Amino acid sequence: KLFWRVRGHLDEGRRWLDTALAHGSSTTSGRARALEAAGAVAQRRGDYASAKALWQEGLDIWRGLGDDEGVARALGDLASVYDLEGEADRAIPLYEESADLLRKLGLEYELGTVVSNLGVCLMSQGRLDEAAKLYEEAVELCRASGREEQLVISLFNLGRVSMLQGGHETAAGWFE
Numbered sequence: 001k002l003f004w005r006v007r008g009h010l011d012e013g014r015r016w017l018d019t020a021l022a023h024g025s026s027t028t029s030g031r032a033r034a035l036e037a038a039g040a041v042a043q044r045r046g047d048y049a050s051a052k053a054l055w056q057e058g059l060d061i062w063r064g065l066g067d068d069e070g071v072a073r074a075l076g077d078l079a080s081v082y083d084l085e086g087e088a089d090r091a092i093p094l095y096e097e098s099a100d101l102l103r104k105l106g107l108e109y110e111l112g113t114v115v116s117n118l119g120v121c122l123m124s125q126g127r128l129d130e131a132a133k134l135y136e137e138a139v140e141l142c143r144a145s146g147r148e149e150q151l152v153i154s155l156f157n158l159g160r161v162s163m164l165q166g167g168h169e170t171a172a173g174w175f176e
Helices: 002-007 010-022 029-044 048-065 068-084 088-105 108-124 128-145 148-164 168-175
Strands: none
Touching (some): 010 029, 029 048, 029 068, 048 068, 068 088, 068 108, 088 108, 108 128, 128 148, 148 168
């Protein structure tokens, strides 16, 4: 999915994934991963309804397999599309469940993204103090796990929330 996303070949990726998914309806981790990739391509194309359906099917498979890491990823994916659609009330509990699982599993690399995304969702709801705490956690997690791209995003988000809270000097420090 990364190749198709980075290179902009989303239609090609969707065709390959649709073909692969049409060849069976198994409940294997391979199918769940294909659904994860197809959902990501659909979301990138702005097809949120398809992304939700694909990720929900994947979530159901991961739950059936008892794979908490897969469940956590699928929950975070679903939350992101609800968040994009402005449905914070649906996104927040999904992000929180995903974060709880990732904490339990000790997956700091993945947790940094989910915590930061939850912060964005809360910030859009005016819950600035909660968002700031999550961004601070995300920064720590990203530094610990070497996740530089997400670190930059989390630092930027700390700057944004600081500005909204009236801390312009603090914000400038985060942006710098």
